[in-house]
Amino acid sequence: MPSTNAEETNLVLAAEDFEPEEFKKLHRFSANDERVIAKLIAHGPVLLQGSRGSGKSALMREAADRLPVSKADAPALGVYISLRHMPLLRSAGDVYQRILCELLIDRVYRVLDGKLTFDATPTLTSVQGGLTDLARALKKRVVLMFDDAAHIGREASLADFFDVFRTLSSSVVSCKATIYPGVTNFGNRFDVYNDATVVDVVRDEDQPGFSKLFADVVVARFPDLSEKPFAADLRLEEFAGFVGKAVLGNMRSFIFACNNIAATEERSIGLPVLGKCFLEMTTNFYWPLIDEVKPKLGKYVPVVDPAKQIAETLLAECGRLQNTSAIVHRDIVTRLAKAFEILEYVGFISRRESSKAMKSGGRGSRYAINLCMLLESVTGTRLTSELYQKWKASRDEPIQIHSKGVLLADVAMPELAENTEPEILNDSIETIRKSPAYPYGLGDRMIERLHGANIHTIRDLYGAPEAQLDDIPYVGEVRVKQLKNIVAQAIWL
Amino acid sequence: MHPLTTMVVGDVGKGAIGEISAHLAATLDRILDKTLELKKAGDPSDLALFGPFLGRATIEMSLIAITARFDPFRILAIRKSQLAPTFDVTERNPVAFSWVNDVLGEGKPKDWDQKPSLKDIQRAILCKHFNDVFWEEAFTILLDSVPVSRGANWMTALKRIDPEGFTFFMRTTANRVYAELSKGIHTEFVIPAAAQYDPVTVGDLLSRAWELAAALGITTCYSPVVRSLLASDPLECYEQAQEEID
Numbered sequence: 001m002p003s004t005n006a007e008e009t010n011l012v013l014a015a016e017d018f019e020p021e022e023f024k025k026l027h028r029f030s031a032n033d034e035r036v037i038a039k040l041i042a043h044g045p046v047l048l049q050g051s052r053g054s055g056k057s058a059l060m061r062e063a064a065d066r067l068p069v070s071k072a073d074a075p076a077l078g079v080y081i082s083l084r085h086m087p088l089l090r091s092a093g094d095v096y097q098r099i100l101c102e103l104l105i106d107r108v109y110r111v112l113d114g115k116l117t118f119d120a121t122p123t124l125t126s127v128q129g130g131l132t133d134l135a136r137a138l139k140k141r142v143v144l145m146f147d148d149a150a151h152i153g154r155e156a157s158l159a160d161f162f163d164v165f166r167t168l169s170s171s172v173v174s175c176k177a178t179i180y181p182g183v184t185n186f187g188n189r190f191d192v193y194n195d196a197t198v199v200d201v202v203r204d205e206d207q208p209g210f211s212k213l214f215a216d217v218v219v220a221r222f223p224d225l226s227e228k229p230f231a232a233d234l235r236l237e238e239f240a241g242f243v244g245k246a247v248l249g250n251m252r253s254f255i256f257a258c259n260n261i262a263a264t265e266e267r268s269i270g271l272p273v274l275g276k277c278f279l280e281m282t283t284n285f286y287w288p289l290i291d292e293v294k295p296k297l298g299k300y301v302p303v304v305d306p307a308k309q310i311a312e313t314l315l316a317e318c319g320r321l322q323n324t325s326a327i328v329h330r331d332i333v334t335r336l337a338k339a340f341e342i343l344e345y346v347g348f349i350s351r352r353e354s355s356k357a358m359k360s361g362g363r364g365s366r367y368a369i370n371l372c373m374l375l376e377s378v379t380g381t382r383l384t385s386e387l388y389q390k391w392k393a394s395r396d397e398p399i400q401i402h403s404k405g406v407l408l409a410d411v412a413m414p415e416l417a418e419n420t421e422p423e424i425l426n427d428s429i430e431t432i433r434k435s436p437a438y439p440y441g442l443g444d445r446m447i448e449r450l451h452g453a454n455i456h457t458i459r460d461l462y463g464a465p466e467a468q469l470d471d472i473p474y475v476g477e478v479r480v481k482q483l484k485n486i487v488a489q490a491i492w493l
Numbered sequence: 494m495h496p497l498t499t500m501v502v503g504d505v506g507k508g509a510i511g512e513i514s515a516h517l518a519a520t521l522d523r524i525l526d527k528t529l530e531l532k533k534a535g536d537p538s539d540l541a542l543f544g545p546f547l548g549r550a551t552i553e554m555s556l557i558a559i560t561a562r563f564d565p566f567r568i569l570a571i572r573k574s575q576l577a578p579t580f581d582v583t584e585r586n587p588v589a590f591s592w593v594n595d596v597l598g599e600g601k602p603k604d605w606d607q608k609p610s611l612k613d614i615q616r617a618i619l620c621k622h623f624n625d626v627f628w629e630e631a632f633t634i635l636l637d638s639v640p641v642s643r644g645a646n647w648m649t650a651l652k653r654i655d656p657e658g659f660t661f662f663m664r665t666t667a668n669r670v671y672a673e674l675s676k677g678i679h680t681e682f683v684i685p686a687a688a689q690y691d692p693v694t695v696g697d698l699l700s701r702a703w704e705l706a707a708a709l710g711i712t713t714c715y716s717p718v719v720r721s722l723l724a725s726d727p728l729e730c731y732e733q734a735q736e737e738i739d
Contacts, residue, residue: 032646035700035739042697043689044673075691141689171689193665197701204649206642353652357637363656394641 024065026221027058030203030213037063039199041076043141045169046176047192050201051345052293053252056178057082059201060145063176067143069115076141076174077134081107083161084148084488086462096160101127104144108134124167135172144168146177166195180345203249204352205394211241214254221255225262231270233385239269242392246278246371248350256285257372275383278372286373290346292438295424295431296491300338302414307339309411311348311373317399317407318369319377322387324394327356327364329403336411340367348373360402424491425459432458432490441486449473461487494518495525496730496737497703500710501555503562504723510565513572517558524550528699529737537692544695545677548702552671555706557590560618562719563627567595567616592671597664598622619667624660631716632659638715643728647704647735663709670701703738707731 039046040063050056060080067078087099101122108118116137120130135142149161169175215237219226226236247253260277294304314326333340343349353366371391375381401407429450434441453472455461469480502518505511528547561568574588598620603609615622633656654662677690713719714727
């Protein structure tokens with residue numbers, strides 16, 4: 001069994017929640033990741049695009065960590081700033097700009113750690129001037145890495161964010177930001193392809209170094225697991241590569257899967273352990289995940305039901321034929337675009353090819369299907385040796401869903417209301433009770449204590465000052481931090 | 494030939510166009526070799542001074558070479574003008590290859606249903622008309638031909654582009670990289686260029702220049718209107734080129 005420390009470490013899922021030393025110790029990067037990190041360090045505006053848990057934040061943190069103020073020969077000063085800040089979610093226009101500038105000023109102060117002065121008031125012009133002066137004093141560029149700027153369920157303030165992004169970008173200030181595929185609204189004044197370079201964070205099993213990266217992660221984060229004996233037909237790199245492929249290259253899901261496998265009481269890791277893990281991931285992670293994400297989606301909440309309908313259809317059809325990918329006609333993809341994007345976002349599917357010829361004529365996008373979920377739809381729900389070999393090779397022609405066929409024909413897109421705030425904020429704190437959707441959620445006693453302290457909704461909990469939480473009986477410094485992490489995971493995508 | 498040269502120049506043929514291809518191949522080979530030497534040496538001052546020039550030259554030479562394959566008339570016309578006795582290096586050559594006329598095209602090109610006349614049809618390599626006539630078909634064939642496990646990281650990104658959006662994507666990418674490289678060449682900087690053209694930035698720009706040239710080069714190789722490579726596999730060249738620059 002993994003040690004308690006390792007267990008605790010592996011409960012931290014978001015890169016931004018790691019302490020610096022732990023982050024360095026536990027994160028690994030592939031050759032392709034290094035290319036992305038270089039783009040984040042280099043001059044010029046970059047938008048880092050990827051689904052939830054794809055590793056965007058880890059790449060940004062790593063890039064910023066390589067550019068500390070103390071490193072004289074670094075080409076720039078890196079400032080990582082997480083915009084997981086509730087007032088930003090609820091503001092627009094000048095107010096949004098002021099709050100963002102305040103956060104930025106505070107972050108720059110912290111990064112400089114008293115080694116240099118930074119003079120700015122919370123207005124865009126002042127921050128712009130302050131950063132230019134700072135770059136001049138440093139004799140190098142300043143790289144601003146805005147993480148969590150895009151919130152899928154809140155579009156109004158994103159136009160404001162991208163105004164700031166564009167205004168601050170200059171010959172000595174390089175701005176970088178994370179965005180979500182398809183669903184980030186940039187506003188009218190930001191031309192995404194002309195004003196920035198978009199970099200996709202994609203981990204595709206066909207990329208060189210895919211299996212090695214996941215094997216390195218197992219060694220770093222699950223040393224006990226990496227030393228466990230593997231069954232005859234598995235080696236560490238094969239095991240890691242196959243699990244990585246099953247979760248469509250999503251790092252956060254991979255950690256969940258490894259947590260599950262590390263808890264096995266079997267003496268060796270073989271296909272039965274993997275199969276059990278996949279089925280448990282489906283029941284306890286993936287289906288609850290879409291329910292967890294739903295209330296955060298703002299105006300896209302009604303799209304979740306059609307998205308589930310699409311997922312069920314794809315899984316049933318691919319499961320019936322034991323096939324790992326599907327080509328969906330582009331008319332269907334266009335009609336149901338937001339639903340497909342949500343499924344990609346939660347890691348049920350991943351678009352590998354935009355356009356492939358279909359046998360019946362026309363063209364469609366090829367999606368790889370999550371193998372954990374697919375196993376549940378395969379007759380017998382067992383990961384047999386034959387099935388493992390078949391899925392590992394993925395040589396079968398993808399299944400094809402035609403525009404004039406019956407599959408997905410009955411899925412309809414709902415009307416969307418504008419400017420809807422994420423529902424989750426008004427939900428009661430019972431929503432984040434420990435459950436499959438919130439495996440690290442609140443216990444019953446904690447919920448009682450929070451109610452006793454007049455904290456009833458997610459909004460109340462997120463907005464509560466640390467001192468107020470610290471005053472609650474049996475809640476100390478560590479627990480306050482945990483509470484903040486739990487509620488942040490509930491609000492932010 | 495360097496694998497990137499092979500993809501963009503193609504096989505060197507005979508006659509006047511063969512002479513042009515041979516010249517372009519030799520020049521591009523030299524530029525690519527120098528780029529790799531510069532990267533390997535890693536001297537920050539040299540990278541800031543020469544990196545942007547080599548990156549921009551890579552893009553320019555590649556686009557000229559690809560134009561020569563799709564539209565030899567254009568490049569042969571430049572050759573004729575340069576061979577003419579009136580050609581004067583001190584004067585601007587009105588038929589010289591230019592970024593605006595030969596790469597981007599002018600203004601808003603007429604759609605086909607607007608009944609464009611011959612003079613309305615643009616022949617800039619990354620304009621709408623070139624897309625409709627050549628690129629979309631070539632890129633579609635490429636997408637249907639490349640096996641799933643081939644092409645490494647650059648292909649993973651390329652496969653996520655729609656054939657209809659290929660030229661637009663290449664055009665905006667080319668414009669951005671070209672502009673960023675150009676600023677590093679112009680000598681109007683009165684502040685040290687190394688602050689903006691540090692080794693990581695120059696390395697990234699060079700890599701983007703190669704990736705762009707390779708994307709256009711490999712797509713050209715799949716066009717049915719361009720002669721296929723006789724002795725080389727374009728996919729292998731594509732993989733080798735990214736291995737070298739990354």
